[in-house]
Amino acid sequence: MKVTEMDSPCGKITLAATENGLCQLLFGGYEQNAVKIQAWMVKRNIGREIDREDEYFARIKEELQEYFQGDRRTFSFPVDLYGTPFQKNVWGVLKRIPYGETQSYKQVATAIHAPKAVRAVGSANNQNPLPIIIPCHRVIGSNGSMVGYGGGLDKKKMLLELEGA
Template structure:
């Protein structure tokens, strides 16, 4: 069990981000500044039974901040960070599958359901996506409706649209392996 939870904030093209890490790795990102995000982080800690009071700690989030800056600058297509996922076993299965979606590609909720062996759990996939505690790093923005429509995103559809558009930039690798690919 984690002993410390350090947080920091950073500016990004999608607005301020609040990052939080335990000694094991990054476990939380919120689309918020400290004033808005810290109460939500405290609430999340209670809901996930971490039982830790977050403390401001720039150093514990330095690698996450650096890699996110590189991602937004178009210099990074994947993250090489230790992450810790707090959630139900089903949620963790979904989130681990999201990490397999390549940069610049999308998958439908149904694609994710099939990939984890739960073909009828499409709505539950949406629920797990909505509770993803590490957006951007665990790329729930890459999950779209069966018809390719942008549906639902915890940070708002404008942020989802920005992230997908950002990934279509110069580093975007087109793929035809999946009909849901944008």
């Protein structure tokens, strides 16, 4: 596993990747996330070796900086997603929510043809390993309220304001 850190308007971000692509974006620095990354690797039988490798992440960091500057709406680097089929289905819907727009958990549940699975959609949203890249911040409550965000509601609000939502 390769890791690096970067500064962002959301604070420090830790990026982790396998040889197949970016697999985790975590709010906070590496020291804050090291145990979480190790546990994630063990759970997925990826190994235990972590290398700090900034060069690998140059393109990813560049695209994220462009996003934070308002110059990028989608990302083109490879990702390596680990999740259940249900989670991947939800994350696929999240990726289709346009930049600057929001949808409710109910709308996402309806999009996966499971309109009663609102709580399960919320859980999948919470397990999203690539916030910002898979824009779970664009999912809001049915009444338009800002509910739930693994990085904190302040970050969700900041990202939505950045996008003009």
